[in-house]
Amino acid sequence: MFGLQRKGRLALAAATLAVGAFALAGCSGSSGGTASEGGDSGDANLSITMLPKNLGNPYFDTSTGGAEEATDEFGGTFEEVGPSEASPTSQVQYIQTAAQQGAGGLIVSANDPEAICDALNEARDAGVKVVTFDSDTNADCRDLFINQATAEGIAKIQVDLIAEQIGDAGQIAILSASANATNQNAWIEMMEELLASDHPDIELVETVYGDDDDQTSFDKTAALLQTYPELKGIISPTTVGISAAARYLSTSEYKGKVALTGLGTPNQMREYVEDGTVTAFALWNPADLGYLAAFAAQALITGEITGEEGDSFEAGKLGSFEVGADATVLLGDPYVFDAENIGDFDF
């Protein structure tokens, strides 16, 4: 009789805890359910799930904002999920959850071109439309890819900037994101080709990977500057990398002596442009990218387009866009920010 009370107490206490957790979760679950019921046009399922490379990255915060704005415009529901670190396998869980929840559209920036392919295809089998943006996967696992600019254009502009800043001769290094990231790897490959063909006096000594993590990028910049005392310039084609590198450079003795350029957001880089650490860098508008991706997802869900080459769709305030080869939609061209125009932007 006594034994029953003791063991029973344990089970009861734990059960109460679980019940409590579920009461909370159940409330949020059911309220999530009612929210998706309202505000959709016709009978299309306009629930959009956004899955960036990782959360807590200001670049993706901006693109998520753009996508959310677009979703509000066409009356869908929006949700952002994501892992805290930019590794290939960490996105799989969220894709699976989106498939289980029956999302209408999934917008993804992939950490690896192959690793999430199977999960994405399973989601597509479950009826989810998959749109990749910013960083692509293999073409057969997604319905559309929204590219911010051509890889050649992005590579060229960064190479041109660094060549200009170091006088077209000397050693440079690249501080990239994660080692498997599709977009950075595509750009780096183009950059290497451009350097070989157009800038024979510039030597690329090493490419290091900051994993889109601030501390890692910071430490890797320090290591680069130590290991290569002759280094003249660093290209960082990732907004996390360039801001960490700028922060390290601005307190280091190499400030002003080693040029830094790449892809950065104006808000993060403003301080370093103003104090002279960075002369010029490039980017596009990530909010527009997210906006376009959301509208593309909506067009797929409502059946307006199927992803075939030549399809065209309306993207709200950005106008109409046409699908190109490989089911790719191009946003535009990269833009150069420097001391003169950096005050005009807020993202």
Add this chain to the structure above:
Amino acid sequence: MTAATASSNGRVAPARVYKLHARPAWRRFLLTREAAIIALLILVIAIASVTVRNFDSPLTVTYLLRDVAPILLIALPMTLIIITEEIDLSVASIVGLSSVTTGILTNAGWPFVAAALTAIFVGVLCGVVNGFLVTVVGLPSLAVTIGTLALFRGIAVGLLGTTAITDFPEFWTDIAKANIPGTPIPVIMIPFAILAIIFAVLLHFTPFGRSLYAIGLNKEAAQFSGIDVGRTKFILFVLSGAVSGFAGVYFTLLYSNARGDNAMGMELQVIAAVLLGGVSIFGGRGALHGVIAGVLLIGTLGSALRLAGVTSDIINVITGVLLILSVVSASFLAWLQARRSAAVGKKKGRAGTSPDGS
């Protein structure tokens, strides 16, 4: 707990009663920690099916079992190790190293089966290293496995850096993700079921398994009663390495991704699940059905909360709270029991010295 065979007047020799079997069978089976965890698991599943949207779709079972399979696999030998009062923190690093081995060999053109077998062999080697350091050199397993955790993970990361090998034969990646035809249960459950039965038989129905409990309760007494403690522990670490190697191959196929930092942190999830399942960290107590229920409980909670839109961090918090509650409650119950038997003993003592007193 002795029962007098005659009525209260006169002293009769108490009949011999075996404490473990003194209570009726239903009490023995249902009033254990393992039963409590199983009951909790059923409760969680029931509540989730009702309150969380989309929980009852077959996809849920498939995703859940697929994702939790490596932890289920590794929890089997880990249970045995913790019962003998040792610990193996290097299991996740062995998974990573075996994953990297699979990737590198497959990339080099080896047939996949050969690569996978080599990876499992690498796991066995790692287990041998652990076992050697613990049994022959005589080091505490906590320290050894903290060192090998870093060493094996370091070798894995050193071999591949942060690049990932993602090209694997489709035949094998499809098998890893396939379900048993006609059910939502993934194919990996078949090898797991086989291993679970083997380990259960090993633990509960062989002298080797009984010796594990003896070692956990009192190592010196076990040694003196003829059990080869060193060899037993060595075998356990080798088993752990082998199963971790196998889990590494499966993990690689599941995500089509061999990377140096695969399964980082998994050792803590395994240990948390094993402890939740009723195995005592002090050794000498535990059973496999509780551990399996513990792993499934954590997996189900995670899956249900994710579906309900709760972020994965709350899941970690709940895992931690459950872990602490389970071990603290075990201590608390033991303390209560000691108080109770002390009180009973006191009462008996008083009754013994003054027969016509209270």
Add this chain to the structure above:
Amino acid sequence: MTVLDTRPVQPGSSSAAALVRRIATARETGILIALLLVIVAATVANPSFLFSGDGFRDLLLTPSLLLLVAIGSAIVIITRNVDLSVGSIVGLTAYLTGRMFIDIPGIPLIGVFIGGVLLGGFLGLINGALVAFARVPALVITLGTLYIYRGINVAWAGGNRINASDLPKDFRALGTDRILGIPILTIIAAVVLIAAAWYLRNLRSGRELYAIGSDPAAAHLYGLRVTRRVIGAFVVSGALAGLAGVLYAARYGTVSSAAGFGWELQAIGAAVIGGVAISGGVGTVWGAAIGAFLLLTINRALPILGIDDFWQRAVVGALIIGSIVLDRVLAVRQHRRLIAQREVDR
């Protein structure tokens, strides 16, 4: 009973020689030599490792954060416990630091430091109370709190991170400025190190930690307040991790919810390499400090020596295993020597 000591005087048995011998054979000296060797090798390969302004500064600066956490870990390990939650405490206090600056504009720097240390100490108190009162191995408790604190950190931060622009300039300057050529963070860490070493060596409560780690049952029977000391050790470990979190924000500027991830194993590794035995009762915080320096300097030196710095973890693992094997060999030898001595003295 006084007995005339008629044994002949052995050469080298004077107290000065004994002191020299003790220092020479001390574990700490061994790893200090290893550290110097690594620095020399790296500097030979690339003089700017040590001699450039940045190089010297970074050499001293980067390990000072881990040093604080390693000191705390050493104190806990000496009592025969382990604290796996320090990494999560660092992350949580680093985020708190950022939030304090954002939500309470104009807060004085000292307020932020106190807040961080208090939070860390409080989290350590929870650990200590659970370990001391529930009689559960610290491994399990701190495993649970590792999850809980990290989960709270991520839940609180959400996807946000503290950006460098949210922190006031003079706070961030702490992370890079120097006094007399030595970075401020290193000075803070050195002060803490000296205080901890003095406490463990000279104060009774510090010595009691060693007693508890050597033999908890004997310490209890002897009348030491084991519960109080153990809780104190965890509070100190948490408070030091809290301080490290505040300094993390000063050094790196950006704090995400992954700050401090994995630091617990680095700290334990540093302590073990530095001679703090995992079974408790042995070791000093000097050893842990040198161990922390050694680990992170190896990290920096490897790329200069041409080895991919991915191999750093493997080197650390090999060092840990080597240290504990060495500990064991020495302990066995000591045991045999004591038995032989007992036979001789009989």
